Amino acid sequence: MKNLQLFRVKFRFFGVLFFMLCISILSFGQTQSVRGVVTSDPDREPVPGAIVSIKGTQKGTVTDIDGVFSITATPGDILVVSFVGFTTQEIAVVSGQTNLSINLVNSISDLSEVVVVGYGSQIKKEVTGAIQSIGGAELKDMPVSTIAQKLQGRLAGVQINQTTGQPGRGMQVRIRGQLSVSGGSEPLYVVDGFPITGDINSINPDEIEDISVLKDAASTALYGSRATNGVVLITTKKGKAGQTNVNLNVFTGFQKVPMRGRLEMMNAEEFAQFKKEYYEDAKRPVPSIFQDPAQFKDKNNDWYDALLQTAPISSYNLTLTSNKDRVNTSAVVGIFDQKGVVVNTDYKRFSLRLNTDYKISDKVNIGVNVAPNYVFDNTPRSDGDRGQGIIFNALHTWPVMPIRDEKGELTLFNRFPAETGNIFAYPNWVRSAQELTNETTRLNLLATSYLEWKPIKNLSLKSTFNVELNNSRFFFSNPSTATSAINQAIPTVAASIRETNNNISWLNENIATYRNTINDHSFEVLAGFSNQRFRLDQYRIQADTYADDRILTSQAAVNINRGGTFNAVQEWSLTSVFSRLTYSYKGKYLFTASARGDGSSRFGVNNRWGIFPSTSVGWVLSDEEFLKGNPTISFAKLRSSFGITGNNNIGNYTQYALINNTVNVAFGNTLTPGAAVTSLDNPNLGWETTSQIDAGFDIGFLDDRISFNYDYFTKNTTNLLYAVQIPQESGFTNFNDNIGEIKFWGHEFQINAVPTTGAFKWTVNANISFNRNEVISLADGIDRVYGSFHITKVGEPFGQFYGLQKLGNYANEADLANSPKIPGRSTVGSIKLQDINKDGVITFGGNQDDRTIIGNPFPDFVYGISNNFNYKNWDMSIVGSGNHGQDLYMRHLYSLANLDGVFNMVRKAKDRFRSPTNPGEGIFGTTVGGGNVTGIERDWPNSNFVWDASFFTIRNITLGYTFTKLPKAIRSARLYASAQNVLVFTNYWGGQNPEVSMQSNGLGDGGNLSPGVDLGPYPVPRTITFGANINF
Amino acid sequence: MKKYSIIFLILLMTFTSCEDFLTVIPETQLSSATYFKTEKDFVQAINGAYAPLRGYYNGPAWLLGELHSDNTFYLRNVLFGAVENAENLADFSVPISNGTTPNSNVLSAWRTLYLIISRCNQVLATIDSVEFNADSKNNIKGQALFLRAFSYFHLVRYFQKVPLHLIPVPGRDGSGLPLSEEAAVFDQISKDLTAAVPLLPQKSTQLPGRVTQGAARTLLADVFIYRKRWSDAEQALAPVISSGQYSLMPSYALAFPKNSTNKNNAESVFEVQFREGPDGLQGNFLYQHLPYPLTVAEVKSLFNTTNPQPLDGQGNNIPTPDIIAAYEPGDLRKDASIMNITVSGRPGNNKITPIIKKFQDAHAQHQNHGINWPVYRYAEVLLLMAEALNEQGKSGDAVGLLNQVRSRAGLGASTAAGQAQVREAIFKERRVELAFENKRWFDIMRTGRIQEIIVPYGQRIVANPLNYYFPPIPGAVPRNNVFTNLEKFFPYPAAESEISPFF
Known part of the structure; x- marks a missing residue:
């Protein structure tokens, strides 16, 4: 059904023409009049404009707006019913049968579909760039809060990771592995032609008709200095020709964190046993509380689990579309309400969209889309490092510490006497989750409008004016009874942050398009110019020390925190000119060239304008004589493109x-x-430049029952925007410059197949992509950039894990004596590291550094598979995706495997080294010797932190049933059950989410140069919902 | 065609106004293009040059100048790792590799001092091109020259040869410079200070807390003494003593600024200004100079804050038995400088622990106090002068100055006679009078007494770790690399060495 309505619009005129032609033919009819209704499968919606003809004759008709046709035929005649995008059906006319019901099935081949491209649309067959599009209908049942979650596993060459389970957040989209050293790496989102600046997740997914992902430079170059990270074009719903439709889509269900995959921590008894052994091994008296670990057998306190809950999720959407006379309207009203699986998480979205196109005359069209929405989001400070994230803190809290007191009340905080080795005060994290406010309220308005004038045939002049308004209010408060920081005794200092952000972005575009076909030459010329401006006003007040926890206003505070109180303005402007020529000869030799010039306020005065050209060619081999009518190969196209794009983030x-x-x-x-x-200052500062070559082919077999796409790309990003570190004897830490070069390359494979048709129909789509990158150069005199446990180095891929290589633990005195070691620190049972520089001593950092690359946060390949099954009224879909071969850095092991017993520990630490005869599993070393010994393995980044995080996740399973016998008011009805994040297959043991892979949560050591860090973020739940989709 | 003309016109208008449209100046932040134009700009810029002094004295200054001596040590807390940056300084094991060190305190001293230098350079490079009141301009220039010289004086004593930045860096090129010879750095320091002296007003006419002529002369004398230019030092100091601007406070305890009172008192020649409160101008060094762990009650009894919190980690700058023993019997300064507190969380039976008292004062908020740091006091002016005179053979005059300091401490006149004895007496007097004021390491290294003093100090620690605050826990003993780096100068910070092509 993808883009069907666009096609219908286009072909309506031909339909009407044909209809009139048919009326004149009708007079030839003889024996019996056959009436019928043509509907589409599986939603049973009427298909207007379908052609119904009698085989072998010139007789035919066209269905009306209700899908109804009437034709006079003789019994034995074969009716041929066809419509673009559907498989043609043949039905024999039986004597006496005058009422037919014909259900058209989507055609396997989608080559005739229209694909939305930058500043226009193209027939899929003639596309020469690397573009993949997905219809909103394919994504409709998935019970998730963000659009990116719906796209996981469906797009070749697009890696989408869910870095945290916080509702509405944490989705990370990387097209073709694009990364910038310090600029942004998220793609540009364009909604109805308007590049938006706000959060894409605030858009109700039910408003979306179609998503096109532009991957290669030829497809994206028209977006110039913002195109390097790829472009995602989103088209919102429009009415279907001649129809009025009311659709209600509701689902409700619940989310739960599965037990499987959680980070296994010690329970109270195990922890007490560890502490007992710790003191025994150190030959020190065991504190009384730990002398009998069995006493904790039934007194475990699972602080992580205590933060979790089974949470409801529900969504209600009412869509009204109408396309009659001169007005095409669609209205979508949506309510999305999700509680999170961490207590006190609340995510709500109320949205409205009203799209209207009005045809003033044959020459003039106007249109206005207005989409306000309101998003409320309260998420406890769940994610992040110690001091920030309560999930991280909860994992650290001793399980012998009570969550609730004897009366069942939540404890305030726990702190054991110093002789137990307890250093930190642990606030009650359940209380923290409940009592901390951390809410964001956003009010967004996205409005686009256009005026189109067609002064002469084939020429369109279109002017658009678009506005985006975002108002967001943030409020954080902690009363004196709760905190997100570890080692805070309660009562603590009550504090609050209030922040308001107002932004406005407006865009004016003026585009002239001329298209024509002269004999075998088809061409389209597009030229335009645009201006966009953005302004953000920020107000923030941070205050602390309150007399009363109930009133946390700014004026009630004793202190206004100067550092956290400010107002600020952020502005940018962009002026552009752009043009494109598309040419095809006989629809088989295809050529496109485009260029955009961008002037940006962000760049230095000496380097203000950039030109971004592209070109692409395609050759439809299957239209050539030597392949025409080939029984096996039904379609074949070669394509290639080259272009230059920019990144201005x-x-x-x-x-x-x-x-x-x-x-x-x-x-x-x-x-x-x-x-x-x-x-x-740097008056020469400019954009990052990426030149990209793409070569690929599309091939279809057996009437396109199997189609296969392949793309190879290689791109070089130069002039990387980077704050180059300079010697601080200058008084400055860095200099913003364009430096270095990174090479990216990759292969993308995609296969679509229909293994079975007929009553049981099965379609499958699978994709796999291999992305690689290599740093070619950095700044002059700089060949590497270090992070705390990362390195970005010339000749290697980006952001590799960097540290010492663990060989094991020193097994005994002989091993210790005969191996390189750390003077004064290494002991029997302590971590044994590799002496990379072979100087006999293990050294961290400095000139005798033994560090090396110890892991790669980037996957070898990412893959996805989606299956759709239809049997009679039943439908089922299964979507899965995975990453293979990437490593994660378990940052939280730094403290969750602190062998001094300061925090609760991962269960694996039970099997640590205790003596040469009891060496344990080999992962964790001896506890004897205190920080001088145990500190090595936790303070010095080493390969013990790095673990394989390959995974395959069954993202979604949906099972639906469509009812056919329905009351008259209901056109169609479908009930379904859907499960999201059904199962994760992985050997990763560091936590519930192996997808934190691309970076940390933007906290701690996050950033592009330090990807793949796990700090134990908000868990990603399994969601099970039940829904109904009803058309009136 | 008319319609096309309109479109053409719109096009034309768009492009002619393009450069204006694309020039977006930051609205809520000043940029250099519009700054350094008025007197006020320069006043604020010189104020900004003082700001890093807070960070320097709250951290690296005492870590490199006092903990790195026989006056103070750390109190080992075995539950804490990652404390080697302070430990390495205290027990003279700063790691060195090809002349560089990863020690973070050495790095932060380097960076903070150069930050002051760059801010002074910015002022000095632009101030002469702007016309405004000559007195005000001279005052600002004098302060900038002083602060630059002050920073280089610290750098040259830490690192010997350092890059000499005298103009603002233009961009990436020129951001790093070759190392200048020690003598060249000292020449520049003397030149800056000699120029600053006549530009600066006396203390009585300067805003309290700012650099004065007296401060510039004292610093210059300190520089000359380091260079053993004794008569130059005498000449620099004489006007300070005769100016009538300074006097010793009646008691030693009163010489030190309190949290909000007694700042910039009659004895104060130059002190780093802190201010308590939420404005980010506070210090927290009192909290760093404590044994850990401390309970809420113990913290409360020390500072009487409204929101005391327990303290954990490893405490530093704990007075050693050596400094405690260095006070002569009856020296009033001992009890004014050091006090004993009970640390209930300390393992073992000995919970009584000495801490530095001379800076102590109550304040309102946890980890937030406004106690100024005394950099030069008049007592030191007297001791510097005594040293300058003694080294020129005027031992009698020197003893007279020395006795002024001793008499306030409740001690009788010094019995020292002859240049050698008086030299030793001054050296000892400096230790107790200026204890914990970051003078000790510089005194030891400039007089060439590292081997003589630090080696036996190290032997005492290794022999009796319990006396030096190691806990009675098996294995909790000094590491086996202690007292292995007895170099006069620190290695260069590795993080800077990685970036600079010159060292």
Whole structure:
């Protein structure tokens, strides 16, 4: 059904023409009049404009807007019913049967479909770029809050990871592995032609008709300096020709964190046993509380589990579409309500969209789309490092510490006497989750409008004016009874943050399009110019120390925190000219060229304008004589493209030397304002440039029952936007410059097949992509950039894990004596590391460094598979996807395997080294010797932190049943059950989510140069829902 | 055609206004293009140059200058790892590899001092091109020259040869410079200070807390003494003593600024200004100079804050038995400088632990106090002068100055006679008078007494770890690499060495 309505619009005129032609033919009719209704499978919607003809004759008719036709035929005649995008059906006319019901099935081949491309659309057969599109209908049943979750596993060359389970957040989309050193790496989202600046997740997925993902430079170059990360085009719903449709789509269900996959921590008894052994091994007296671990047998406190709940999720959408006379309207009203699996998480979205197109005359069209929505989101400070994330903190809390007291009340905080080795005070994290407020309220408005004028045949002049408004309010508060920080005794200091962000982005585009076909030459010329401007106003007040926890207003605070209180403005502007020529000869030799010129306020005055050209060619081999009518190969196309695109995600004022005028000082206890230059200017600063070559082919077999696509790409990103570290003797930490080069290349395979047709229909789509990257150069004199446990180095892929290589633990005195070691620190049973530089001593950092690359956060390949089954009224779909061969850095082991027993520990630490005769599993070393010994394995990043995180996840299984016998008011009805994140297959043991893979949660060591860090984020639940989809 | 003309016109208008449309100046932040134009800009810029002093004295200054000496040590807490950055300084095991070290405190000293230098360079490079009141301009220039010289004086004593930045860096090129010879750095320091002296007003006419002529002269004298230019030092200091701007406070305890009072008192020549409160101008060094762990009650009894929190980790700058023993009997400074507290969380039977008292004062908020750090006090002016005189053979005059300091401490006149004895007496007097004021390491290294003092100090620690606050826990003993790095100068910070092509 993809893009069907677009096609219907296009072909309506031909349909009407044909209809009139047929009326004149009708007079030839003889014996019996046959009436029928043509509907589409499986939703049983009427198909207007379908052609019904009698085989072997010139007799025929066209269905009306209700899908009804009437034709005079003789019994024994064969009726041929056809419509674009559907498999043609033949029905014999039986004597006396005057009412036919014909259900058209989607055709296997989608080559005639229309694909949305930048600034227009193309017939799929003639597309020369690497574009993949997906219809909204394919994604409709999935019970998730974000669009990206729906796309997981369906797109070749697009890696989509869910880095956290927080509702509405954490989706990371990387097209063709694109990465920037410091600029953004998310694709550009374009909604109805408008590149948006706000959160794509605030858009109700039910409003979406179609999503096109532009991957190669030829497809994206028309978006110029914003195109390098790929472009996602989203088209919202429009009415279908001649129809009025009311659709109700509801689902409700629940989410739960499965036991399987959780990070296995010690329970109270195991922890007490560990502590007992710890003191025994150190030959120190065992604190009384740990002398009898069995006493904790039934007194376990699972702090992680205590934060979780089974949470409801529900969604209600009402869609009204109408396309009659001169008005095409669609309205979508949606309510999405999700509680999170971590207590006190709440995500709600109320959305409305009203799309209207009005045809003033044959020459003039206008249209207005208005889509306001309201998103409320309260998520406890769940994710992040110690001090920030309560999930991380909960994992660390001793399981012998009570969650609830004898009366069943939540404890305030726990702190054991110092002789137990308890260092930190542990606030009650359940209380923290319940009592901390961390809410964001967003009010968004997306409005697009256009005026189109066709002064002469084939020429269209279109002017658009689009506005995006976002207002977001953030409120954080912790009363004196709760905190997200570890080692805070309760009562603590009550604090609050209030932040308001208002942004407005407007865009004006003016485009002229001329298309014509002269003999065998078809061409389209497009030219336009546009202006876009963005402004963000930010207000923030941070305050603390309150007399009363109930009133956390700014004025009730004793302190207004100066560092956290500010207002700020962010602005940018972009002026562009662009043009494209599309040419085809006989529909088989295809050529496209485009160019965009972007002037951006973000770039230095000496480098303000950039030109981004592209070209692509295609050759439809199957239209050539030598392949025409080939019984096996039904379609074959070769395509290739080249183009240059840019990335302008560098912040708005990076080119300027900025003065910080709050570098204040005290003189004699009087606050005195001070100022300092805090950055260096660079008038030459420009965009990142990526030149990309793509070559691929599309091939169809057996009447396109099997189709196969392949793409190879190679791209070089140069002039990387990077804050180059400079010696700080300069007084500055870095200089914003365009440096270095990264090469990306990859292979993408996609196969669509229909193994069975007929009553039991099965379609399958599978894709696999291999992405690689290599750093070709960095700045002059710099061949590597270090992170805490990452390195980005010339000749290697980006962001590799870097540290010491673990060989095991020193097995005994002889092993210790004969192996390189750390003078004064290594002991029997402590971690044995590889002496990379063979100097006989293990050294971390400095000139005798033994560090090496210890893991790769990037997968060898990513893959996805989706299956659709139809049997009679039943339908079923299964979608799965996975990453293979990537490693994760278990950052949380730093403290969750602290062998000094400071925190609760991973269960694997039970099998640590205790003596040469009891060496354990080999993962964790001896506890004897204190921080001087145990500190090596936790403080020095090493391969013990790096684990394979390959996974395959069954994303979604949906089972539906469509009812056929229905009351008259209901046109169709379908009930379904859907399960999301059904199963994760992985050997990764560091936590519930192997997809944290691309980076950490933006906290701690996050960022492009340090991907693949696990800090134990918000878990991704399994969701089970039941829904109904009813058309009136 | 008319319609086309309109479109053409719109097109034309768009492009002519293009450069304006594309020039977006930051609205809520100043940029260099519009700054350094008025007197006010320069006043604020010189104020900004003082700001890093807070971080320097709250951290690296005492870590490199006091903990790295025989005056203070750390209190080992075996539950904590990742404390080697402070430990390495205290027990003279700063790792060195090809002349560089990963020690984070060495790095932060380097970076903080150069931050001051770059801010001073910014002021000095632009101030002469702007016309404004000459007195005000001279005052600002004098402060900038002082702060630059001050920073280089610390750098050159830490690292000997350092890059000499005298103008703002233009961009990536020029951001790193070759190492300048020690003598060249000292020449620049003397030149800057000699220029600063006449530009700066006396303390009585300067805003309290800012650099004064007296401060510039004292710093210059300190530089000369380091260079053993004794008569130059005497000449620099004489006007300070005769100016009438300074005097010793009546008691030693009163010499030190309190949280909000007694700042920039009559004895103060130069002190780093802190201010308590939420404005980010506070210090928390009192909390770093404590034995850990401390309970809420113990913290409360020390500082009487409204929101005391327990403290954990490993404490530093704990007075050693050596400094405690260095006070002569009857020295009033001992009890004013050091006090004993009970640390209930300390393993073993000995819970009584000495801490530095001289800076202690109550304050309102946990980890947030406004106690200024005394950099130069008049007492030191007297001791510097005594040293300068003694080294020129005027031992009698020197003893007179020395006795001024001793007499306030409740001690009788020094019995030292002759240049050698007086030299030793001054050296000892400096240790107790200026204890915990980050003078000790510089005194030891500039007088060439590292081997003589630090080696036996190390032997005492290794022989009696319990006396030096190691817990009575098996294995909790000094690491086997202690007292292995007795170099006069610190290695260069590795993180800077990685970036700079010159070292």
